[in-house]
Amino acid sequence: MDMVLLSPVDLGLAATLILLLGVVSLKLRLHQARQLFIAALRCTLQLLLMGYILKLLFAASSPGAILIMALVMLLSAGQAVTSRMHRPLSGRWSYFLGVAAMFLSSFTVTLFALFIIIDITPWYTPQYAIPLFGMMLGNTMTGVALSMDTLTTTVFQNKKSIEGRLMLGEKWRQAIQDQITAAIRTGLTPIINSMATTGLVSLPGMMTGQILAGSPPMTAVSYQILIMFLIAAGTGFGVILAVHGTARHLFDHRHRLRLDRLT
Amino acid sequence: MTLFAIRNLHILTMAPLDLDLAAGECLAVTGDSGSGKSLFLRALADLDANPGELFLRGQPSTSYPPWEWRRQVSLLPAESSWWLARVGDHFPGPEVDLHQRLAEVGLPADILKTPPHGLSSGERQRLSLLRVLLNTPTVLLLDEPTANLDEKNIALVERILKRYQQLHESALIWVTHDLAQARRVATRHLRLRPDAGHELKEL
Structure with a gap:
């Protein structure tokens, strides 16, 4: 069985959940929205970078x-x-x-x-x-x-x-x-x-x-x-x-x- | 003969201090709060680094392992600490030997079974004193040992210390804010004044 591939649109849909959580946290004045968004952004960038590096590493070995x-x-x-x-x-x-x-x-x-x-x-x-x-x-x-x-x-x-x-x-x-x-x-x-x-x-x-x-x-x-x-x-x-x-x-x-x- | 010698000890901004103590002697130390009385005692117990030198029976403090030095030159802090569940857990050695010593400081044997936080300040202070005396220190550094005690307990603690001093020919350095007490227990008096230096006189 091959894995179902995820498209950027699929990930965008998942990101709307983070956005929704951020809006709720703003409404509740939890002062967590900023950290949440920064963390989500870091998570995305770091993993993309890691994926890219792994691709190179797998090729070089x-x-x-x-x-x-x-x-x-x-x-x-x-x-x-x-x-x-x-x-x-x-x-x-x-x-x-x-x-x-x-x-x-x-x-x-x-x-x-x-x-x-x-x-x-x-x-x-x-x-x-x-x-x-x-x-x-x-x-x-x-x-x-x-x-x-x-x-x-x-x-x-x-x-x-x-x-x-x-x-x-x-x-x-x-x-x-x-x-x-x-x-x-x-x-x-x-x-x-x-x-x-x-x-x-x-x-x-x-x-x-x-x-x-x-x-x-x-x-x-x-x-x-x-x-x-x-x-x-x-x-x-x-x-x-x-x-x-x-x-x-x-x-x-x-x-x-x-x-x-x-x- | 000198039992305990202090050379070139630096406390706050005061001029370096030199001092000799004979066996069986008691020095009273006074000074306003913040004048460095507690820092002075801490330096003598080697709890804070100091450029000065300390000698016990002519031997420099650096020639002793630090834990051995602190058993010989022992500090009784103003506030005692208790870190185990029962009072008795803080006393090493067999419990039977302790009962006699407890009686000497006017405490019942069953106090060993109680938790430390339930004690009165007088009981705590006498227990803390007994704990340090069981190490049989040669020099005893006392940081306001009778602060927060009532008259009866003050007299009791003074009597216990006097007896120990005579029995073991030990030297006492006794920080107090009470000049009458200084005259009762000590033969010399060191006054610490950070702005003007220190002053040593006979009592």
Whole structure:
């Protein structure tokens, strides 16, 4: 079965729904219309650009091009992490730590999937590498942003008790342990919830896409299970790395709480 | 003999401070709010970076791991913090050993089972004091330890601190806004004035 192709008119019809939502939000004075339209516009432009680049990548199929693409995606994710934080670390440290954590987790897990699990030849086959890394990165980014934001916010709110613990002779890691645990838990909650409800409440986008494209349901399901596991692992390790890195940076070598390193 | 030495300590805009404390000595510190009293204590506990140097029994603070330094030179903050569900969770070690110590500060043993937010300010302050004393600090930094307490509790806290000071030959640095209290507990008096510098005199 071939997929029904969507024409610009079809997409225009879908866009009228966004317009309608914008008008309603204006009437209700939700102050969301502007962001909604900008986000919809960005979504369209970015995806068109991505489609165009994927077309080029599929034609070229070179490992260098794939790696450059992955790097651009990674750096954009780092930017998104920082912009979602209420109190990022000063001096671009949130950006560096976020990028490092996502690189170590998303990159490694994606390579593991390409080389060992799916075992596709060549490993950089763009039809596999880019969507896989994109899904990994998108989810890891959400977890990392959420957990780093939770950590810096709760540390700021609990300055008194963290320093109270330092005064009693605790090391920095003990003094901030409660906030580290809370931040990691917050970062992991979305993926745990989504694994627990998938197939019951929600049909994941990738699986839906594969089925729409004509894959047998069981093939789509096995890919979805694989993706869920990879995402959970990538998010989990990324969150743990990002939270510990951020926590470390909030103290100096004399175990002093350095809130001056937050903006 | 000098137990605790402060060299070239910078507090706000005041001239660098040099000070020697002997074992068993108590220094009272006064000053208007914003004069840097709390910053002074924080610097001594190595909670804020400072270009000055600190020595305990001749050893520089940098030669101690920071957590060990803070167990030796301990700050009792004006407002105590409690981060666990029950009072007793904040005290490491076996509960039985605590009962005697609680009795010494006039508190019942079953207070360990209660949540910290349900306590009166007097109870909280005595518990916070007991918690820091269990580390047996050599130098005790006290940030208005009797603020918000009634007369009975003030006398009790002063008595507990006096007893500890004599028993362990420790040095106390006691921030207070009450000159009568400074005369009761201390032998020397340091007054902090950010515009005019600091002033040290015998009491």
